[in-house]
Amino acid sequence: MAEERIEERKWYSGMFSTEDWWAFWIGTLFVILGIIAAATHTELTGWIIKFNTWVDISKAMGPAHKGIMSPIAALVVSYIIFTIVTLIGAWAMKWKLRDYLAAWTIIFILTVIAYIIGKNAYISAPSTKWEKLGIESGLQLGGAHYILALIIGLIIGNLAPKRFKEFMLKGARPEWFIKIAIVALGAKLGLKALEAPGYATHLVVAGMCATIAAYLLYWPISYYITRKYFGFSREWAACFASGISICGVSAAIATAGAIRARPIIPVMISAIIVIFATIQLIVYPPLLTKFWFNEPISAGASLGLTIKTDGADAAAGAILDELMRAKAESKGIFWEEGWITNSAILTKIWIDMFIGVWAFILAVIWVTHFERRPGEKVPKIEIWFRFPKFVLGYFFAMFIIMILGFSGALSLKDLEFGLKPVEGALRKFFFLLTFTSIGIVTDFRELRKEGIGKLALAYAIILFLIITPLGLFIAWLFHHGMEPLPAK
């Protein structure tokens, strides 16, 4: 049956039925809207809701292009349009629309509340901006809105009645939201590349090289330790090693598919991955800011090499970006926003791309050596099926903007007019939706379940004693000395 299903799959299978593809479609739609807006100077993206650091709450939010509508109108329009596009995706993926709509709406509202509170000047503004904002003191908690959204999500995920939590899970889609944001981030990198082509290229190449070295070492070490010292069977060890080494949940699932492991295995491993990724998201950014401030890009890249879900990695990158820049500003150094986040996401994106190749290699080894099915071949198109499609959106956004900008078809000013709302306001809002959603899907009570302890212990030991130190070293080896470009 399984072989028949594989045979029936075409290269375009799943284009309208997977979260991955729908992140590509939605992200690309907004990027194209931004390009059309740039070419025609129409307000196709200016309505996107943007949140500001505020003292007077009436200035807490507004449209990305000031003055084109009232703040409330921008919020309502953003809600309606984001709801429509995600509902189309939900419909195509055959989700229960009514449940999704209700849960999504609650998540949207909670995210807006977290954003507004977290961006209050007394909570988040660095001391360098106090004078401009007219305040004399503050907590200087850059990124407080991220943590607040996460806390709200965690309260629902861990303390809310089970029925309500299960209901909220219908709309909490952290991987989907973050992949849409990552496509938008590709637009940001494209715009940055127009200003600093050399630096952007260096970041992309260094990230790719670091990733190749990292995952080729992570996987065998993790596999060896779990087999030899924790007594895992082959299928558990392979799925575990892929999950902790490559791209978390999707790697565990892809490996399970490649070696035909039982479905329970990636499910159990995924629960552990999500919990630890959330712990890392909370702990790593402040630690890196405190102890590795002199290597901001290496620190960002290390997040991509050590945090195993796209959502938590991008989220941690965003927090690190805020914390590092806030610390830099306190020393009179002003860095452009986004480079540290990009360094975190680039290493992760490269890792995500390798899962297709790795799943293919494992499938070949399993078929020919362990399962010994003579004559059976693994179709090479499996590599394509495993390829994370949202990555196509990220690179499409980056390259199309670079082509338009470098060819002179559109000026940087025009491109910024159309695309800034997408790579700025929209991306940040979907980042924050991710934080709320990560909290909701993270259930620390899973750790209390009997039997999962050994899995969690193995994960903790390998993550903190092998993956993290090695990731820090490799990130440094390939990025040392790099700093974000100065703010304009």
Place this chain on the structure above:
Amino acid sequence: MVEEVREEVKEAEPWEPIESKLVFGSIVAGIIAMIVLAAIINVFILTKY
């Protein structure tokens, strides 16, 4: 679910030579990739920073 985890541990298969090849090959490839790529990046990119 819990029982399955326990059973798995009990039923772990013996280590086979192909696993040694997979682990050893990947580590060697990783170390070579790290040295070669780091040399390239350090010579052509990081010297500019």
